[in-house]
Amino acid sequence: MRRSLPDIDTFVHGIRSADRALLGQAITLVESAREDRQAMAREIIARLHSDLPGDTFRVAVTGAPGAGKSTFIEALGMHLVAQGKRVAVLAIDPSSAMSGGSILGDKTRMEQLSATEMAFIRPSPSGDSLGGVARKTREAMVLVEAAGFDTVIVETVGVGQSEIAAQRMTDLFLLLLIPGAGDELQGIKRGIVEMADILVVNKADGDRVKLANQARAHYLNATHLLPMKPSGWAPEVLSCSALENRGVPEVWQRMEAFKAQVQDNGWFQENRRQQARYWLEDTLDAGLKDLFYQHPEVKARLAALEPEVLAGRISAIDAAMQVLAAFKKGL
């Protein structure tokens, strides 16, 4: 029994008029493992792409588990909604590849934000690989922007590769930190600190205010040692208490200052161009590998040849050339 889907026109017009149900269904098509549904999603994205707003703001928010990402995103999101902005929260969680579902971006963790029509919250897609999860999030971003969400927050857990994917689809990279815990305790790799445009020491409340000030001084020092970024923006270190809703408007003010500066100096546009090139190559690579490894002739040849290569009986290059020849002939 196949559930009947709206047609592409319905999706396109629905999303353009900010129909949340159709938006959600379209993202489900993007995330589908079924080729026909993916093809439908691609068609919807292609139709919507021609008149996307260019002036959206895409922000990566990352931090170790326990840094208070949900509370921060809720506080920031409510502040933006109060200013009339429309906020979408997406997520890239590579662990969702294993678990088949993610707690990131979970609506139950952002009660206020998920209750307003001005916000749209979507948990991380699942997938076989980080690359696949990230591509789906990037496509969902096109859909939410087409539906009029002007500020897109991409949430990740700041402990692995997903930050790089998040950076490649956003304009600003924000790292949330906890007072009183060193980088290593937080599981934050040095490379992630170096990626950040704005570092925010969260939980600067109660008896942690002094610790938060110390952490701020530590990260200020660390960021001053970093080489200049191509954006021309010098990373800033701020503090806030998302829980007590203090300092969050000031963080947003610096985020807007970042956007104004990089729009002015051209980096905003240049970065989006570079990102578009990256996603084109990434999508081509993934599609090409699919085409290849799903090909029956390739599958058969590989199944026969791989054991020979592993046993050292034939060379990797010899086997590779045989498989490639079979692919070329069999297409």
Added chain:
Amino acid sequence: MRRSLPDIDTFVHGIRSADRALLGQAITLVESAREDRQAMAREIIARLHSDLPGDTFRVAVTGAPGAGKSTFIEALGMHLVAQGKRVAVLAIDPSSAMSGGSILGDKTRMEQLSATEMAFIRPSPSGDSLGGVARKTREAMVLVEAAGFDTVIVETVGVGQSEIAAQRMTDLFLLLLIPGAGDELQGIKRGIVEMADILVVNKADGDRVKLANQARAHYLNATHLLPMKPSGWAPEVLSCSALENRGVPEVWQRMEAFKAQVQDNGWFQENRRQQARYWLEDTLDAGLKDLFYQHPEVKARLAALEPEVLAGRISAIDAAMQVLAAFKKGL
């Protein structure tokens, strides 16, 4: 005017009987940018592969510039030659992609070793990418082993990605260090220290003996903190003076102890299997990308669509699907 090449039979028999001139010419075929010469090299490798000796020893030697890699390899190589071993020195130098030639493995730096018939020294191939350079070195390794060289040393500069490629084609990873300089001063990344099976503090001579002992203690401490390796071998830290030829036989003795242990516990064989799988996938990926990006239809479509994607007029996924469809139809 085309220089006439020996035929494949001549290459195969010549290399099997350790003809150095034919071996050198065959490696030149591997390194050639010409498709017909590469195809000839592949055929030679395929013919030789069936009866390769399985008992060779492949060793990566790396270290920062100035660590004394050439002097060390010369001293180690002469020690091995004196024991009747036949030693080949290959190199992976990613900078040769730019310069079109490499000083690594340069014969002029290893005067004694290059003068003996028991040794074969070959500078790094050049190439457009590290991946291409590494694949050529890996194929040259098949040729030198077929020619009876039982110990293959792969030299790299220990400052970048080339060590990972070297590790993926060798049984043992040896890191050469300088006394009196910290990791960071030496440009050695932490990950490279973690890859090493044997660390050797070189230049333990003259007034550097004390510094060398301190460095040894420092690295002993650092390696003790590392997690157990899948080989089951606990990294060792030694010192030597390659210049004064002291300590090098002791280093070799530990290298042989490593080989004996991992042959005994099965890691040697398992590692080579994993490496074979890696090089099969790597060669397939590279060949597939070649096939794709060299395809006239792909080139034409990409040239037309990429500017549209960069300008944000069409989506990356839409463009990618169009290019992939053109490739599929046009093959």
